[in-house]
Amino acid sequence: MNDLPFSMMEYAERIHQTKKRMEAEGVEVLLLTDPANMHYLSGYDGWSFYVPQMLVVILEEEQPIWIGRKQDANGARLTTWLHPDHLIPYPDDYVQSTHKHPMDFVADSLTQIGQWDRRTGVEMDSYYFTAQAYERLRRRMPNARFQDCTLLVNRVRMVKSDQEIQYMRKAARIAERAMHAGLEAIAPGVRECDVAAQIVHAQMSGTPEFGGDYPAIVPLLPSDEKTSTPHLTWTDRPYKQGDTVLLELAGCYRRYHAPMARTAVIGSPSNLVRDLAEVVIEGLNITLDAVKPGITCEEVERVWRNSIERKGWLKESRLGYSVGLNYPPDWGEHTASLRAGDRTVLQPNMTFHMIPGMWFDSYGVELSETFLVTENGCEVLATFPREIFQCPFGSGMVHPLGESGA
Template sequence: MSELAPFPTSEYTRRVERTRERMREAGLDAVLVTDPANMNYLTGYESWSFYVHQGVLVTLDHDPVWVGREMDAKSAEVTTWMDDEHVLSYTDDYVQSPHDKHPMDYVAAVIEEYGYDDRTLGVEMDAYYYTARSHARLTDQLPEADVQDATLLVNQVRLKKSDAELDYMRQAAELAETGMQAAVDTIAEGVRESDAAAAIYEGLIGGTEEFGGDYPAIVPLMPSGDYTGTPHLSWSDREFEEGDPVIVELAGCKHRYHCPMARTLTVGEPSPEMAETAEVVIEGLETTLDRIQPGMTAAEAEAVWSESIAKHGIEKDSRLGYSTGVGYPPDWGEHTVSLRPEDDTVLEPGMTFHVIPGIWFDDFGVEISETIHITENGAETLADFGRDLFVV
C-alpha cells in the first residue's frame, strides 16, 4: 500500500467489489476503465499522464491491473494500492508513434493474456480520453470479444460518498472559501482580470495552515462586464471597470475531490436589475436547500427552484445542478445525476451535488452556487461563505 494513497486499501477493494456487482448486473466479464477520475477512484492512481493512453482493467476473476506508459508506471507504483506485479507498461515507441503502433495494441495483448479476448468487455465510450482511434484499434485487435459501452458504470458507483470521501470534500470546501475570499479581496477597479485569477489560484492551492490544495479540474471562470451572461469565460488582461458585474466560479480540490462554488460581485454599486436578480437567485437557492430531502427525486428538487423563480416571471432552461466529487480536467462533474425535470433519480444520503441557480440574460448574469451533501435529514452545505451580491 502506497503512503501517497489517500485511502486505506479496504476503501479501494470495497469500490472494486461494488464495481463488480454492477458488471455482473450488466453481463460484463471485464471493463477497461480509461476515465482518469474513475482510475483514481478505483486505484488511487494520480499523475498528469492522461494525455497519453492508459487504463485500469477490472475483471470478475483477477485483481485490477493498471496499464500505461512506461515512464508513468512508477506513478502507479507509488500512488495506488496495487502491488507492482499488477502495474504493466508499454514502451515509449508506442507513444504518438510514426509507425504502425498504438498503445491499445499493448492493452489488447494484456486482455488476451488474462483470457478475456473472447469475453464480454466494457469500455467507456464517452470518456474524454478514450479516442475513436483507441476504440477502433482495440476492437480490431480483439475480434472475438463482445465489446459493449460501459461509460457510466464506475461513475454510478461513485455517487454515494463514504465518510472519508466527505472529509476530503469538506477540506475542498475550505479551499474554495480561501479562493473566493481572494477574489473578493482582489477584484477592484483598475485590477487586471489575470491578476485576480492569480490571487484566486494562490488561495486555492496555498490553502490553509493545515493543508494545501490540488489543481482543480476547471480553471476559475470569471466572466465580467458585458459578458456575465456568458457563463464559461475565464479571464483576460482586461482591467475591471466601475459598474462591472463579475461572476466567479471556482472549486477547491483535495485529493481530486472538488467543492465547486460561485459568487457574483459588482465593481461599485449594482444596477437595480442586477440587485433584483440577485435577490431572486438567493431566495430560490435558499428555498431549494431548505426543502431538499432524501427520497426526493432530482426532478422534484429542481421543481422547487423553478417554482420559486416563476413567482418573479423567470424561467431557467438549463439544469439546476449535477453530482460532483472526484474530477480531472476538463470537468469536476460525475456525469450521472442532474437536477432537472427529466431526471427521476432518487436522492440518497451520501450523494453530493453542485447546485447552480444561475440566471443569465444577454447583458448580465447572476450566479450563486453551493456544493451540498444529502444527509439523512436534508442537505448539508459544505462551504461557509456569504451569499450576498458582493460590492467591491
C-alpha cells in the same frame, strides 16, 4: 506502503461494488479510461491522462491491472495499492505515433493474459476514450464482445464514504479561502489575471493544516458583457467601475471538489443585476431547504422552478449535478442532474453542486453551493455569504470570511 487517500477496506468495497454492477450488466472485463474511475479504484494519480492509459477490472481477479506509458509506471507503483506485477507499461514509441497506437498494445496485453474473447465493458463516452481507441481495440480483439459501460463506476461514486465527505469538507474550506481571495482582489484598475492569480494561489496553498490540490476546472471569471455566458476565463484587461464579475471556482483536496460561485459588482449593481440576484438567492435558499433523502432530482429542480416562475423568470439549463472526485476537464460526475426528467432519488451522502446561474444577452448572475444530502435534509459544505458582493472590499455589502449568509 504508499500514502493512499483511503483504507484498503474502502478500496476493496469499491471493487466489490464495481464487480456487482459488472455482473448485473453481464460484463466480465471492464476497461476504465476515465482518470477519476482509475483513481477511485486503484489510487492512481498523475497528470498522464493526455496519453492513453487504462485500469482493467477482471471479474475473477482480486486486483485490477494498470496499463500505461512506461515513464508513468513508477507513478503507478508510487500512488496505487496494486502489486507491481499488475502494472503493464507500454514503450514510448506508442505515444503520439502515426503508425502505432497504445490501444494495440492494450489489446495485445489483454490477449496475452487470456482476456481476448470476453464480454468487455468500455467507457464509450469518456473524454479519454477516443473513437480511434475503440476502433483499434475492436480491430485487434475481434472476438471480444464490447459493451458500453459509461458511468458504471461513476454511479458507484455517487454515494460518498465518510472519508470522502471529510475530503470534500476540506475542499470547501479551500473554496471559501479562494473565493475570499478573489473578491478581495477585485477593484477598478486591477487586471482580471491578477484576480485569477490570487484565486489559484489560495486553491493550491489551501490552509495551514492541509494543502490544496488542482481543481478539475480553472477559475471561471467572466466580467462585463462576458457575464452573459458562464465558461469564459480571464484576460489581462483591468476592471472598470460598474463591471459585474462572475466567480465560479472550486476548492480541491486530494482530487475531491467543493465548487462554489458568487457574483461581484464593482460599485453598485444595476437594477437588472440586483433584481436577478434577489430572485437567484431566494430560489437557492428555498431549494436548499427542500433537499432531503427520498426526493428526486427533478423534484428539487421543480422547487427552484416554481420559486422563480412566481417572479416571472425561467432557467432553461440544469440546476446542478452530482459532484466529487474528478480530473480535468470537469468536476461533475456526469450521473445525476438536477433537472426535469431526472428521477434519481437523493440518498444520504450524495453530494451535488447546485448552481442557479442565469445568463442573458448582456448580463448574468451566479450563486452556487455544494451540498451533502444528510439523514434528514442537507448540509451546505461551504460557509460563505449568499450575496452580491460590492467591490472593492470595505465599500458596503461585503462580509468577512466565514460569516454565514443564509
